[in-house]
Amino acid sequence: MDSDLIELAAAHGVATSYRDGERKIVEVDEDVVVRILGLLDVDAAEPESRTAALALAREKAATGALPGTIAHRVGATRVLPGPGVLIDAEGTRTDVTELPDDLTPGYHRLDLVDEQLGRDVTVVVAPAALPETPRSWGWMLQLYALHSSGSWGIGDLGDLRDFISWTGREHDADAVLLNPLHAITPVSPVQASPYTPSSRRFATPLALRVTDLDAYRTADEATRAQVDALRPDTVGDRIEHDRIWAAKRSACELLWHSAGRPEPIGAPDDLWQFAIFCSLAERYGGRWSLWPEGLRHPGAPDVDKLRLELAPRVAFHAWLQDQVQRQLAEAHGVAQEFGVRVVHDLAVGTDPQGADGWALQDVLAMGVHVGAPPDAFSQQGQDWGLPPWRPDRLDATGYAAYRDLLQAQLRHADGLRIDHVAGLWRLWWVPPGESPDRGTYVHYDSDVMLAVLTLEAWRADALVIGEDLGTVEREVTEGLVERNILGSSVLWFTRDIDTPGDPLLPPDRWNPESVATISTHDLPTAAGFLRGEHVRARADLGLLADPDAEKARAELDRLELVELLRELGLVVGDDPGEDQLVVAMHALLARSRSRLVLISPYDVIGETRQPNLPGTVDQYPNWRLPLPESLEELRDDPRVRVVVDELRLARPRSKD
Numbered sequence: 156m157d158s159d160l161i162e163l164a165a166a167h168g169v170a171t172s173y174r175d176g177e178r179k180i181v182e183v184d185e186d187v188v189v190r191i192l193g194l195l196d197v198d199a200a201e202p203e204s205r206t207a208a209l210a211l212a213r214e215k216a217a218t219g220a221l222p223g224t225i226a227h228r229v230g231a232t233r234v235l236p237g238p239g240v241l242i243d244a245e246g247t248r249t250d251v252t253e254l255p256d257d258l259t260p261g262y263h264r265l266d267l268v269d270e271q272l273g274r275d276v277t278v279v280v281a282p283a284a285l286p287e288t289p290r291s292w293g294w295m296l297q298l299y300a301l302h303s304s305g306s307w308g309i310g311d312l313g314d315l316r317d318f319i320s321w322t323g324r325e326h327d328a329d330a331v332l333l334n335p336l337h338a339i340t341p342v343s344p345v346q347a348s349p350y351t352p353s354s355r356r357f358a359t360p361l362a363l364r365v366t367d368l369d370a371y372r373t374a375d376e377a378t379r380a381q382v383d384a385l386r387p388d389t390v391g392d393r394i395e396h397d398r399i400w401a402a403k404r405s406a407c408e409l410l411w412h413s414a415g416r417p418e419p420i421g422a423p424d425d426l427w428q429f430a431i432f433c434s435l436a437e438r439y440g441g442r443w444s445l446w447p448e449g450l451r452h453p454g455a456p457d458v459d460k461l462r463l464e465l466a467p468r469v470a471f472h473a474w475l476q477d478q479v480q481r482q483l484a485e486a487h488g489v490a491q492e493f494g495v496r497v498v499h500d501l502a503v504g505t506d507p508q509g510a511d512g513w514a515l516q517d518v519l520a521m522g523v524h525v526g527a528p529p530d531a532f533s534q535q536g537q538d539w540g541l542p543p544w545r546p547d548r549l550d551a552t553g554y555a556a557y558r559d560l561l562q563a564q565l566r567h568a569d570g571l572r573i574d575h576v577a578g579l580w581r582l583w584w585v586p587p588g589e590s591p592d593r594g595t596y597v598h599y600d601s602d603v604m605l606a607v608l609t610l611e612a613w614r615a616d617a618l619v620i621g622e623d624l625g626t627v628e629r630e631v632t633e634g635l636v637e638r639n640i641l642g643s644s645v646l647w648f649t650r651d652i653d654t655p656g657d658p659l660l661p662p663d664r665w666n667p668e669s670v671a672t673i674s675t676h677d678l679p680t681a682a683g684f685l686r687g688e689h690v691r692a693r694a695d696l697g698l699l700a701d702p703d704a705e706k707a708r709a710e711l712d713r714l715e716l717v718e719l720l721r722e723l724g725l726v727v728g729d730d731p732g733e734d735q736l737v738v739a740m741h742a743l744l745a746r747s748r749s750r751l752v753l754i755s756p757y758d759v760i761g762e763t764r765q766p767n768l769p770g771t772v773d774q775y776p777n778w779r780l781p782l783p784e785s786l787e788e789l790r791d792d793p794r795v796r797v798v799v800d801e802l803r804l805a806r807p808r809s810k811d
Contacts (some may be wrong), residue, residue, distance in 0.1 A: 277553035293330030313364030323493025353509030498570030504541030536591030576621030
């Protein structure tokens with residue numbers, strides 16, 4: 156690759172090489188770099204256009220001009236390239252030659268006297284760090300898998316409220332981490348994966364407790380009877396998203412009509428836009444790229460015309476979303492009453508054909524898929540099918556879409572987990588039509604991404620967890636630690652990489668600035684690990700090249716874990732039973748240095764099946780497995796009390 160292309164790519168944050176999982180340098184194909192630059196509106200296809208683009212990049216760098224958005228941390232100073240005027244959120248204007256160390260956290264605007272150096276620059280002023288998370292414990296809950304006598308075939312916000320009330324009152328739990336509750340596109344087939352949502356700015360109506368709606372309480376007896384008759388029976392051990400959504404939609408339509416077809420008062424523009432998308436999807440299908448041309452952009456000429464025609468459906472979907480937000484707020488209110496922190500989960504991206512793909516297409520790299528480069532886990536790389544932010548468009552718009560997203564997620568939350576947190580630094584872009592091994596990394600301004608995240612979390616008094624598993628660059632770890640953002644420590648992966656054989660680390664050597672868990676939704680449960688279920692499931696589906704070798708390795712991993720538990724005095728006897736080992740694993744977590752420990756009902760009650768099996772789509776019931784026990788049964792299960800006692804003994808709640 157010639158030096159001009161390398162320089163041009165670097166100027167726009169496009170990697171021409173990277174280090175793989177074994178830290179070996181991998182060179183990116185030149186044509187991939189050229190294609191990615193083209194997706195950023197940089198023409199590098201021909202020598203002449205490449206020369207012109209490089210000249211522009213050099214000229215901009217030579218002037219010392221500021222980008223459209225910069226980050227600034229309280230307690231630091233920053234010398235500006237020239238004098239200017241700083242305007243705060245209240246409109247107060249201050250002449251400056253540097254950004255001082257005592258600015259109020261928030262979004263400021265900067266105009267430099269020399270327009271070439273920067274006009275209307277957004278300055279994100281963030282606290283130096285978030286408050287430290289106290290030593291505590293809680294639950295991580297796949298809400299859709301929870302079920303009770305009051306829910307309709309899928310875990311709902313009534314179940315969440317009751318779960319929080321139970322664990323807050325009886326266990327003194329400190330936190331509940333939820334799977335993403337992002338919005339679906341309200342047409343069949345309903346996407347089961349919470350990590351491929353239609354919108355991350357809104358919440359899923361699948362989580363509504365229909366019988367908790369005010370419209371249900373005030374409805375006449377005949378209407379309530381009609382609604383009750385729609386409740387779907389649970390059939391088998393699979394969550395049937397389409398059938399459940401059809402039932403809840405019909406029930407909510409009945410109640411909305413009985414309540415006089417109300418509209419949410421003072422609803423923001425983005426809610427109405429989301430409701431328009433839902434209404435258009437009902438008429439034209441769930442893939443907006445196949446809609447009539449005049450509807451394929453929220454600003455397209457026919458959208459307003461159809462909004463009038465579809466006004467009743469638009470009003471219904473706006474009301475429906477308002478009801479979800481109300482129930483989220485109610486659950487959060489119960490959590491605050493019991494001192495339980497509700498932590499939401501932010502997926503990496505959204506379905507490109509979903510509501511956010513339609514509404515935010517001007518700041519997304521449409522056609523590009525986020526993924527991962529080839530590694531030992533996936534030799535062909537990974538394609539997650541999600542469009543990434545365009546860093547140049549974020550910069551030019553003051554990161555408005557990103558900060559709106561975070562504000563929406565933190566509206567009824569005390570914390571936020573960031574899936575694939577390394578994506579705040581860089582994402583693996585796969586060009587349209589290419590396989591995932593034909594991609595490269597595109598870098599983001601991590602200072603700004605972190606500043607916006609830290610600022611919004613600070614405003615919400617929320618903790619932040621970064622999912623930093625796998626191959627993570629040192630700058631990611633350092634950036635999280637500097638800002639008191641917790642990383643992730645998983646029992647299966649917490650190993651001493653400086654010792655031959657990478658043995659498991661004892662809990663007193665775990666990363667203190669992390670959240671400790673036994674597993675994740677993509678990994679084997681405690682009982683599944685002990686029984687080798689994660690190997691058996693993949694072997695049965697033909698996903699393993701050498702099943703016998705995988706089984707042998709799994710048995711060695713099991714023996715290693717049992718030996719560590721024995722060395723720590725957490726198990727006794729030569730042949731400890733599964734129940735004893737599961738309790739011992741939780742005792743190990745409780746004794747770890749990690750600030751926050753999260754336990755899962757899957758692990759506590761001995762479920763062997765993991766929620767999601769990576770590498771599968773329809774071969775495995777991903778995201779469709781309910782917990783084997785109802786919420787009522789969970790409350791009475793003695794295994795819960797035994798595990799909880801281990802956590803409460805090692806991590807008593809502060810009296811403050």
